[in-house]
Amino acid sequence: MIIVRILLIVLVLVLLAAGIRIVPQNSEGLIETLGRYSRTVKAGPTLLIPFIQRLRKVSLALQPLEISKYSIITKDNAEITTSLTLNYLVTDSYKYFYNNTDSVESMVQLIRGHLRDIIGRMELNEALGSTSQINAQLSDAIGDLTDIYGIRVVRVNVDELLPSPEIQKAMDKQLTADREKTAAIARAEGEARNIELTTKAKNDALVATAKAKAEAIRTQADADAYRISKLEAALSQAGEGYFRNQSLDSFNNLAAGPNNLIILDKDEIGDLGKIPAAAQIWDKSSQQKPQA
Template sequence: MESILAALALVIVGYTVGSVKIINQGNEALVERLGRYHRKLTPGLNFIVPFVDSIVLEDTVREQVLDVEPQEAITKDNVALKADAVVYWRILELERAFYSVEDVELGIKNLVLTTLRSALGQMKVEDTYSSRSEINQTLLHQLDEATAAWGVKVTRVEVQNISPPPSLLESMAQQRAAEIRKRASISEAEGTVESMRLIAKALQAQPNTSEVLKYLIAQRYVEANEKISESPNSKVIFMDPKALSEALENLMETPTTPDGFDPGLGGGPGNGASS
């Protein structure tokens, strides 16, 4: 009799232990009864019927991160590049995520690859850098729509890297360098013209223009010689400051008559046509 009671007690204890299921916070579990979906277990203490009920899945409903490795894509202007992305997602309805798709994480990954290639295929390669935020929004909208039937919510998508071929990067760097040199040359030329204009204006107001010109030419002459001497392949160049000074003086001078008009224009005070 005692052995029967002991056996019965063991059965009761085993049944009780087998019927108790504790689900951790942030997780949920699915219960099938005789092979069919029965109910969902929430965090805390839960009871099931041993040998009749079985837990087929326990998974987290917290936000998860899916890192999609770099994949090749072809842009609108037929440039092959590689791009990768990170997807943040969470399960809203565990039963739909389990019964609607074989592998929900693999399904999201394949959707990301297809959508990312499609988005890059509609852009030129130079637009992919400035339109990354637009690409992220496109991916998020399309993935959220596609995964809604799976009971999944895609909360955010971030395209991490877009890597064109090394040859294209080198070409783009050379183009940027050429543009920078061009802008520098234009700025230098504009500065030179402005300097010449200011010097000419200042010289016209000076009574001793010739002396000032001689001083400026001598200064430039010394500076030029210093630069030539610093060059590793220096050469000897003879310059005639006097000749340069005379040439500039001739350019600065404007022949006028004592009456203050240019004789080449014709007419003037006292020279009108006789009537």
């Protein structure tokens, strides 16, 4: 009898130990009785009927997930490859576990489908330059749709959008051509500017030279006018005897030369002396020329 009692006590303790389960923090437990859901328990210890009830633990913590790369066709029939990352958490452990055989995979397929729809309505260049816009549209699109899986997507992000290798090569060629075109335009503009500056400098030099020549001519003309006025003043003050003496000197100079035969009208003989007199006065006035 003692041995039987001991065995019974041991059996009860084993059954109690087998029926005690611990649900971790930030988790929920789904209790099934003979394979059928019976209730949901919170974190902490819970007691089950051994061999009849079963505990399934569901984490409620935020979960990161990376969606592998896959291809999408844009509006202009260009193929691009994209990859996503997201964070989700379980909001309803019953829906998460019982309403779908794989709620996470169903959520991923839903997100992929919406992303295909969003990018499929964009052209390649628009899609490549609108990552933040795509993220916002995708978040709005999935919204509460994942609630049927007992999941809420906290954040979704398109990590990269890569065109196919063929398109990438074409884009690289186009980029190179655009850069060469920009460089050629810059060089042409630089050369045109250089020609413009050179031409302006030459024109400025010609204008300056012309102004200098004009100033020199004006100064020379002023000097000549000054000498002529002095000459006229000197001749107007010279007496008749002065011109007569100059006439005699002129005849003497002509007689000393090889060509000493001169034919003049008698009225012009008296004016002959004015020529050397004018020359002497001109020379003197040249020495007294005012500084310009």
